[in-house]
Amino acid sequence: MGSATFSSDILRGHTETVILKILLAGDSYGYEITKRILEDSEGRIDIKDATIYTAFRRMELDGLICTYWGEATGGARRRYYSITDKGRKVYAEKLEEWTDIDRILNTLIRK
Amino acid sequence: MGSATFSSDILRGHTETVILKILLAGDSYGYEITKRILEDSEGRIDIKDATIYTAFRRMELDGLICTYWGEATGGARRRYYSITDKGRKVYAEKLEEWTDIDRILNTLIRK
DNA sequence: TTATATATATAAACAGATTGGATATATAAC
DNA sequence: GTTATATATCCAATCTGTTTATATATATAA
Helix, strand or coil: CCCCCCCHHHHCCCHHHHHHHHHHCCCEEHHHHHHHHHHHCCCCCCCCHHHHHHHHHHHHHCCCEEEEEECCCCCCCEEEEEECHHHHHHHHHHHHHHHHHHHHHHHHHCC | CCCCCCCHHHHCCCHHHHHHHHHHCCCEEHHHHHHHHHHHCCCCCCCCHHHHHHHHHHHHHCCCEEEEEECCCCCCCEEEEEECHHHHHHHHHHHHHHHHHHHHHHHHHCC
């Protein structure tokens, strides 16, 4: 139980930040990002496809990312996402915010 | 803007853990806990009264805390909360979980 | 008497995440 | 050829913790 995936509330508010960070390294698509997060989180963060696609739509509306159809290599078609200048700016802000949250939550949660 | 209070999504999933940690040090009541969190978070976490009272109700139903009316000293009546054995056990689990989340989110969010 | 700080509580709304379902392509196994 | 599996996207309905708005009540200072 203790090593299962985290409750969805834990990720809430960080999903966009994590997606932006991955897109900083280069364009990618939903399925790949989901797999990447699962790997990089020691198998503990299993973002559902519906979650990531609704996040994409929201972020596109907010101008953080833009999208284009790409070719698939052995599977269904892929919709690629690219981070915008605004997206880079928002990522920088969220990174700074995380640094603060991290310090403060450690104070509040630990003895 | 950068130093304002955090979005409510950031606290989501941690509210109960923070309340349990405060109750570990001794019984307390809603108003005091809210003030305490605001102080200990450098003024960045301003939990709304409705949030804390609904959390109390949820936690009491789950058997993490129990409650009793106390006397007020210069103000309205107070409802005190006390952590139960189950609450102490859940806190220990959440603390362990936070240790993991902290490490993993730092990996996912930072370059 | 007015304003402010102290203190609790509930209904309705909000928003990000999940569940469940649908659709579609390519490849490996039977 | 048919089935199973991996790849890949998307939407409607639902869930759930938090907020907004509102109500209630006591004590003290201006």
